[in-house]
Amino acid sequence: MYNPKTLLLATTLAVTLALPAHAQRAPAPITPEHVRAHVDILAGPALRGRGSATPDEAAAAAYVASMFRGYGLAMAPGMTSYTQPIDVVSLRLDGAPVLTANGVAVDSPLLFSSSGQPVRGKLAAFAGTDPKQAPAAAAVIVTNPAANGLQLAGGVDPSKVQLVIIRATDQVRGYYDRIGGRPRLPRYLKGETPRPRPSVIALGDAAFDRLAAQDGAEIALELPGLVEQAQVTTNAIGFLPGTDPAAGVILISAHLDHLGVRPDGKIMYGANDDASGTAAVLELARVLAGKKHRRGIIFAAYGSEEAGGFGAHWFAAHPPVPLADIVANLEIEMIGQQDPKLPAGTMMMTGFERSTFGDTLKAHGAFVTTDPYPEQNFFRRSDNYALALKGVVAHTVSGWATVPTYHTPEDTIDKLDIPFMARAIQSLVKPIASLADSKAKPEWKPGGQPTE
Structure with a gap:
């Protein structure tokens, strides 16, 4: 009204x-x-x-x-x-995202954006800075400290990578606060399909370091409480x-x-x-x-x-x-x-x-x-x-x-x-x-x- x-x-x-x-x-x-x-x-x-x-x-x-x-x-x-x-x-996501590695929950994932689809598959570590060089994998974790995680995630080919995992630095957390502390989820014109994009998650230092050591792990991202409006x-x-x-x-x-x-x-x-x-x-x-x-x-x-x-x-x-x-x-x-x-x-x-x-x-x-x-x-x-x-x-x-x-x-x-x-x-x-x-x-x- x-x-x-x-x-x-x-x-x-x-x-x-x-x-x-x-x-x-x-x-x-x-x-x-x-x-x-x-x-x-x-x-x-x-x-x-x-x-x-x-x-x-x-x-x-x-x-x-x-x-x-x-x-x-x-x-x-x-x-x-x-x-x-x-x-x-x-x-709209009414629940908290759930990220697991080899069936074990990962602590406190910050979901920045999502395709609206669950992710399941292998994790690959990526030590580069050029998103075009990211490996084809269900999930990629960006391990190079010189990389700008958010910029890199934005340049990844969604046909190759479904999920990008970055470190939750102070800069990243500040940006999360600026966007309102909620993920950006697809919006699209009725009758069309949303433009493909990878999901992006940030992890705190301890959780990030543990996951970075698990190259090849089975990753799953679930989105409970996802609502279409x-x-x-x-x-x-x-x-x-x-x-x-x-x-x-x-x-x-x-x-x-x-x-x-x-x-x-x-x-x-x-x-x-x-x-x-x-x-x-x-x-x-x-x-x-x-x-x-x-x-x-x-x-x-x-x-x-x-x-x-x-x-x-x-x-x-x-x-x-x-x-x-x-x-x-x-x-x-x-x-x-x-x-x-x-x-x-x-x-x-x-x-x-x-x-x-x-x-x-x-x-x-x-x-x-x-x-x-x-x-x-x-x-x-x-x-x-x-x-x-x-x-x-x-x-x-x-x-x-x-x-x-x-x-x-x-x-x-x-x-x-x-x-x-x-x-x-x-x-x-x-x-x-x-x-x-x-x-x-x-x-x-x-x-x-x-x-x-």
Whole structure:
């Protein structure tokens, strides 16, 4: 159920902010006050961090949908609502994991993540640091003290290894606390199968050392109390029809969810990630809805990016217009702070060099530049990638992608640089309007379109 107080606040603000765009021919320019009004709702205490596929996320989607409707946007073609509910299946572990070696219980295993399946088979010790060199075995224990256990586990081929066992160092235990002291279990779209991944367990020093000495032991991991539960994630979508239906559409998007409430009760507000991007989509919708353009523009706020990009994947698989008609997709994520590595006042665009889109935006005044973190593969790590894999020229713009508050309870409204956000969003208005009125369209450069 929606929180009635939350919906009242959302509806009131939606009406208040939407009226100017509906009542005047030239909407007011984007100001810090407009931006702050959105993030106050999206990252405020009432929405409790907008956890993926939760009623709080649904309330955030309802707020965004109310704004789209108030700005005079239409429902997207084929849709009967401004919201798009999507069925998700998630697993929850109500019991404690049980790990045994040769039938003997192993003390206090910390389960970080799991495929949701039991593991049975031989244990192999691995003294290397390259996950690609890990031996094929049911379970692998990482014995090299120089190895970063969590990073190594994330790079192991799940078709070769079902379980990775690492040492519970202070750093590992600290990370376990930061993720809420509970395992990450599969979530997947209803009707699909979860993406394969190895389970990861950390052991205290004594238990780890005993197990490391048992190379070849028979390992079993059981997950008592595993529950499958149905959830719903929600996209919010608005459409500004173009004057030439054959000219295609532009997609402007962000994700509206964040990490919600941790098991210890701390709220992960997600002001920067990605209330900031959702506010940008709303402000661009408000201003661009002030006139008709040759091309249509779809404005989308996806659900469940944090849980696996489900909203964007569903959109890409069930688009309201043919994917071939989407001229370009601009995803907006984490524009709440400026990166000290970037020129003052600019945003980075992931995969800038892959297409002509960034150059086109920049030539018309957008405050965008290249990504200074190519080693982080940010191009693949946001919702743009679901569209790019389908052939759409799709990129993400961000303010500071490596901001220290990322995925912490400190990602709060007071940490945002609201004036920077307003200037950055305003810089996108003319470039998007120009592209919407143009016959030209961005293209992938040779080798730029991703294939996997």
